[in-house]
Amino acid sequence: QVHLTESGGGLVQAGDSLRLSCAASGGTFDRDIQAWFRQAPGKEREFVAAIRWNPDFTWYADSVKGRFTISGDNAKITGHLQMNSLKPEDTALYYCALSPTGAVRTGHYGYWGRGTQVTVSS
Numbered sequence: 001q002v003h004l005t006e007s008g009g010g011l012v013q014a015g016d017s018l019r020l021s022c023a024a025s026g027g028t029f030d031r032d033i034q035a036w037f038r039q040a041p042g043k044e045r046e047f048v049a050a051i052r053w054n055p056d057f058t059w060y061a062d063s064v065k066g067r068f069t070i071s072g073d074n075a076k077i078t079g080h081l082q083m084n085s086l087k088p089e090d091t092a093l094y095y096c097a098l099s100p101t102g103a104v105r106t107g108h109y110g111y112w113g114r115g116t117q118v119t120v121s122s
Helices: none
Strands: 003-007 010-013 018-025 033-039 046-052 057-060 068-072 078-083 092-101 108-112 116-121
Touching: 003 092, 003 108, 018 033, 018 092, 018 116, 033 068, 033 078, 046 068, 046 078, 057 068
Parallel strands: 010 116
Antiparallel strands: 003 018, 018 078, 033 046, 033 092, 046 057, 068 078, 092 108, 092 116
């Protein structure tokens, strides 16, 4: 059983950066797809970014493309989401997810973390 734990959230000002991390215990991300989703108050959860290893490939939501970068360590047990040029509309609870069935952006993910809060003030 894989457990995912997010960290790195916080309160920042618009234009600042944050780096989120997703640590896996009980498994690795190797040959799998690890993703980030977010959910703002009163809104549905939305896809942010995803990464696949072997072969490497990344996906991004249009709203974060060019500002966020998804990556992972060589051991494939920790994923990261570097978030630059943060905007107030990026404020949300950010979740790490693993092992989708179906489409990367909309499929069902088998494993989820509990989330880390990101708040961006204007």
